[in-house]
Amino acid sequence: MKTLTKDAVKEAAEDLIEAFGTTTTLDVKNKLRQQGFQALQAEVSTLMDEVTAEESWQFNHNGRYRVYRFGPDSNDTFHKYLENGQQFWEVLASDKELVVNEGVVGTNGQMQKQTFPTNRKTIAQSKKLYQEQKQVGYAEATDQRLPFALRKKYANYLSKKPTSYTIGFFDVSALEKQATEFTLTNQQTTKGYIIQSKNVGYDFTWELPQSKISLADILKNTQVIDQLFKHDKRSVTGEKIKTTKAYQQNEEALIAYEAYKPQAAASLIEIKASIDNVYKIDISFEGGDQISLSKFDLNLQQELLPVARQILIQAG
Structure with a gap:
């Protein structure tokens, strides 16, 4: 016995x-x-x-x-990450749900979920599984990936291949140049251009995988972006014009004119934007799925940007 x-x-x-x-x-x-x-x-x-x-x-x-x-149910959590050679095993017990994630080190791995009638039972089972893995050679290690909670929350998207990113910035300081036709004070017309200093909201779009490198440079930037960056499309979401300066085609300043009519889309010639002024990132995937990550719902530095960076890794 x-x-x-x-x-x-x-x-x-x-x-x-x-x-x-x-x-x-x-x-x-x-x-x-x-x-x-x-x-x-x-x-x-x-x-x-x-x-x-x-x-x-x-x-x-x-x-x-x-x-x-039983007494009152517990409200504990239990999280362990272990590795054995090139394999990892991870467990997270929270509330009444137990999640096991395992696979090759550095990958998202595969997740399996179980639900138990109490948090007490969930914690007990997670500790039992943890001890079993240690007995077969796994040891605690440092996980270099996204935090477990984020990988669990966004598991459906972390396994998909992104095809485009649109990043929305607010309060961007910009200089824009735009080809223009001027109506002079004598009612004659002449061609030239204007340069406007603005505070602008922009949506920038990058198509993947061809623009992956330039997009990665933006997402990993932790400082103010004070130089032009490559993007595939740009749209204005709001603007406040601070100054407008007019020039003739020979680049001489045009002091007096009655009106002007833009002849082409404006081009950026200077930009100053803070990564802290990202308010959303919209991501499209192969197959038509989309996700919108909003600063108004998520912490920018702790969730929105880390998730966007992790998804970009899969762009090819």
Whole structure:
């Protein structure tokens, strides 16, 4: 017969309480004997007392046996990341859900989820799995990827191949040049251009994979962007014009004119933007799926930008 342990008593008692709401030392003893343990009533009672104290269970006496029930459920979390050679294994237990993630080191791996009736049971099962992995050679290591919670939240998108990014900036300082036809004070017309200093909102779009490198430069930038950067499309989402200067085609300043009419789209000649002024990133994927990451819903530095960077890795 198997030797009785406290863990075996705890597991049997938990199963019975989950099934029936309560249990007794007699019920636990009988279940253990059915499982092949050498279970004596006195020994079971002693171990049940230890488990009850450790787990803050509740009990009362029915005249012959103690009747046990769970106390208030716990609200714990348990997270461990381990590696064994080129393989990783990771577990996260939170609320009543247990998630195991495993695969090749550096990849997203595969996630499997289980739900348990209590957080207490979820935590217990996660610790049991953790010990089993250590026994087969896994050891705790440092995970270089996104935090587990983000990989779990965005798992559906972290496995897809992106095809375009649109990043929205607000409060960009910019100089724009635009070909223009001027109406002079004598009502004659002449061609030239204007240069405007603006505070602008822009949506910049990059097509992937061809623009991956230039997009990566933007996403990893932690400073103010004070030089022009390559992008595939640009649209204005709002602007405030600070100054407008007019020039003739010979580049001489045009001081007096009645009106002007733009002849082409404006081109950027200077830009100053902060990565902190990103307010959204819209990502499209192969197959037509899309995701919009908004600064108004997510922390920019802790969630929005890290997720956008991780997805970009899959652009090819």
